[in-house]
Amino acid sequence: MATRAPDRSTAVSRHRSERLSRQLAHRLDVKASPYAYVAPFLLLFCAFGLFPLVYTAWVSLHEWTLLSDVHKFVGLDNFTFLLGDSYFWNATFNTLSIGLVSTVPQLLLAIWLAHLLNRPLRAQTLFRVTLLLPNVTSVVAVVVIFSQLFGRDYGLINWVLSWFGVGAIDWNAGTATSHVAISTMIMWRWTGYNALLFLAAMQAVPRELYEAATIDGASGFKQLRKITIPMIKPTIVFVVITSTIGAMQVVAEPLLFGTYSPTGGPDRQYQTLALFIYENFTKLDFGYASAISWMMFVFIVIIAGVNYLLTRRSGGNIT
Template sequence: MATRAPDNVAAIPPAPPVRSSPGTNRRHLVHRLDVKGSPYAYVAPFFLLFCAFGLFPLAYTAWVSLHEWTLLSDVHTFVGLDNFRTLLADDYFWNATFNTVSIGVFSTAPQLLLAIWLAHLLNRPLKAQTIFRVTLLLPNVTSVVAVVVIFSQLFGRDYGLINWVLSWFGAGAVDWNAGTATSHAAISVMIMWRWTGYNTLIFLAAMQAVPRELYEAATIDGASGFTQLRKITVPMIRPTIVFVVITSTIGAMQILAEPLLFGTYSLTGGPDRQYQTLALFIYENFTKLDFGYASAVSWMMFVFIVIVAAINYLLTRRTRGSLT
């Protein structure tokens, strides 16, 4: 039986609101700053270094390109776009541009195809996988000077190993340094040897993220290894392919050490400038102390890199339908 409280019992007053202490508010503020500000603090060193060593030199180079700027005089005359007008009429500049594009195409396209194929082979269960992967990375960590010196001997005209092998098929001695096509082929082989293994490991990392069930289902359906590569692997790693294509293109546009050290140390890229690249052309003008003109060439190379990278990105995106 329920009982009713006496009428003379006073009602219990509501509890007073809980007031946070100053220390609690301070801890809450610190927590919010930690959650909201930590990501910016972590990435801030990169942007500070980028502004100091990337953005500022880029802007300063643009300013120098608008002047007649040499170390022989303390007076830097503002000439506007005259350096760029001279550049567009310079046959040596267009020759260096052609050589850069030619070597870039010869080295990048076969390199990426070979890297995808090697990654596809290493993606299968193999014994001593770690040894194979480390071996692929060794050419990339080898000194570029050592690589060029060795390959210059291999492509030697009189005693080179490549000409010795070609002599088995009745071919005469090839002067790899003299011709445009031969020098481009030799330099492209050096670049492919250095970077194919590195790109293979990038593709391999992307392939290992592809679900194994897709390959098992394709195997049950009777798909061959090449069909699985074309129908499953390539479409699934398309973002990685886009990344590698763009980075390889940027690297190909900046080739310097290989043509500089190939054969003889020459800033002109051979007696007829047959393998002088844009980076080597910039280096040549800097050694002439013509900083204004060299800066203009640098900016033109930067524009070319942006254009070529954008074209590669658009072409790679459009091939999505044909790959699937």
């Protein structure tokens, strides 16, 4: 009997040790596994997102050209010159104008299309796939085709407008006309994609709300305004912010439209901020181009924040 007590105490201590080990492993799994899951994204973000952002800020404080090995520190001189550069403010105006003309009608049309597809229809899958096709089409192909459609002499748009007595419009020459043409390309590419996002949110709205509204005699438009839009407000906030960011970064459409030049036409009538950055990079003026990039980043943050606040306050509750 005297020899069994140590064995029993050893077994108890071993059991406690194993239990503590399992508890520690469980705590580590609960606490550390989420960080392990997101670690690949964080590493990629630091390498391809955070580091370029910080490095670009450092470059913007220098007179930095590829033709010279000496990079002179100039402080905020690039930003000071930028604020007095008429080309920069012209590009800012063009970016805001194209973004406003393309984003607002695009979101309204996307909500309307999603509302139509949210009803019982035949061949729903076909319609949904069709909405996504413009987004997966090459942007180069889209711009080339729309450039032909908006051609001055043989364009389909001018041919249709001639039925109503409108003369031939040179869509590339004017500021307003070029903005409308470029905005039309952006709308065609992204309206269907945003409509599918809205449709996915609408699918989660309880059907009982629509049934009750139908019994009360509410029309389809009133159901959209009073039920659908308030219920999908988080998705609307997301789409508004992402569309705003995308509109501020538009580059392919104005670059390939007409002149294939980073100046955005002979009078810079549709040069965006992204094109202005590209133009200065082609001039190998990396310091000034980096300063423009940071100013565009600040604009995006401010405009996205304003859109977020305005969108959150709008919509209201179901009444």
